[in-house]
Amino acid sequence: MANPIRVSASALIIRDEKLLLIKFNDLSGVHYNLPGGGVDAGESLVAAVARECREEACAEVDVRDLVLSWQYVPELEDFKYGTTQKLGLIFKADLKPGCEPRLPENPDKAQVGVEWVPLKEISEKGTDFPLLPQIQSALETTLSENKNIHFLERSSPMEWSEYFKKFKDRPPRPLLLNSLKSMKPKEKTALELGSGPGRDALHLLQEGWKLTVVEPETSGIEMIQKELPPHQAENFSVIASTFEDLKELPQVDFIYASFSLPFCKPEAFPKFWSLVEKSFKPEAYFAGNFFGPQDEWVQRGNTTGHSEEQVRELFKDFNILSWHEMNERGPTAAGIVKHWHVFTVLAQKKS
Structure with a gap:
């Protein structure tokens, strides 16, 4: 039986020891996500990250290395987050000069804010934040050890x-x-x-x-x-x-x-x-x-x-x-x- 996997690509944008987060308020209450979302058919991962940053935070970014990947398997987590299996990829990204993130004029219905959150306060932002708790721990280790996962973008210009x-x-x-x-x-x-x-x-x-x-x-x-x-x-x-x-x-x-x-x-x-x-x-x-x-x-x-x-x-x-x-x-x-x-x-x- 077919078991499609939803792929998402997100941006890890850090400035002055603060992390850029998107704030939502929906049926699950207030929660935060990294700028990011599902990758469209025929779209590259890097292009998806750049697009989501523009759509959710009016932010133009340079997408850097892949720093972390995560998965959600419904059967292994009692279908806590739905029935669709998910693969998430998190890329470092830098704001382009002169760019200041903000809430778009016409955001998604549930989006209510764009916030810079001190890294030390991330754990206080609620259990629906995707980096908590296991991913948050893995990310802290990755950043502290300055590790990146090399990402080969096949649709980049040739040598x-x-x-x-x-x-x-x-x-x-x-x-x-x-x-x-x-x-x-x-x-x-x-x-x-x-x-x-x-x-x-x-x-x-x-x-x-x-x-x-x-x-x-x-x-x-x-x-x-x-x-x-x-x-x-x-x-x-x-x-x-x-x-x-x-x-x-x-x-x-x-x-x-x-x-x-x-x-x-x-x-x-x-x-x-x-x-x-x-x-x-x-x-x-x-x-x-x-x-x-x-x-x-x-x-x-x-x-x-x-x-x-x-x-x-x-x-x-x-x-x-x-x-x-x-x-x-x-x-x-x-x-x-x-x-x-x-x-x-x-x-x-x-x-």
Whole structure:
């Protein structure tokens, strides 16, 4: 007979020796839970933690390591908490800068508060709090010994070297091919931000462009150089740097950034983009992707996201030639399904 298990994911957020708890008042009386809840079908655990923190405490968090797991088997506990078997996973999480948790405007019917509770007072919050008593004891031991359980999130971005090997023999991206058909540049100088295994860089060189790539991963550069014909070498140059450490960029007629910009750290993006803006020659073109705020990797804190308004502001001095928004579930390079929220832009600098 089928015995479905309900999986929940919760956040352990500690600040100044206090634990963030969600306060409820229902038929069971007043009780407290960690921010968290059931994982939706097709949703990753880390994304579920981030979502629940937003929904229950208006809190944006970076989800860290798994620190504790627990189970509820109805038959072993006289069905005290219902007939559904449960598996709970508790992750450390950090509040993002400037975030202050609060009760949402439209909370769940039973939710009545969001509170910071001193760790030493947790045991006074009632027997319905999920960390009491056995889990509370286990958590205290885990924290005192500074132990984390390594959690492998299969839907996270691949290691770059693995990604490069997987895609090095793929044809150029449709974004590049379609952009080249739409452009009429004065000259053929280009800058690729994040060249990866070189599938697009090699095509630009074959089409007669003088190309500079920004790429910190030596494995990707080596792949390009291995495939680069000798007669094209003089048109190819490399800036071996992360986006965060860039000092300057050449002025070019075309800047291309396929799924690379979101991997610039949020705090470094404004400075990085100011360098990019200086690289555009008059009437130069841009083609690339930005992650939106609903993207799963953005929500878990792995990448930088921009709203539609923010992306359009970046291109206020451009004519938008093509704009496309994708907001749907789909596979990653690793073949794992995630939620994508992507803005794809083709634009030309105004004269």
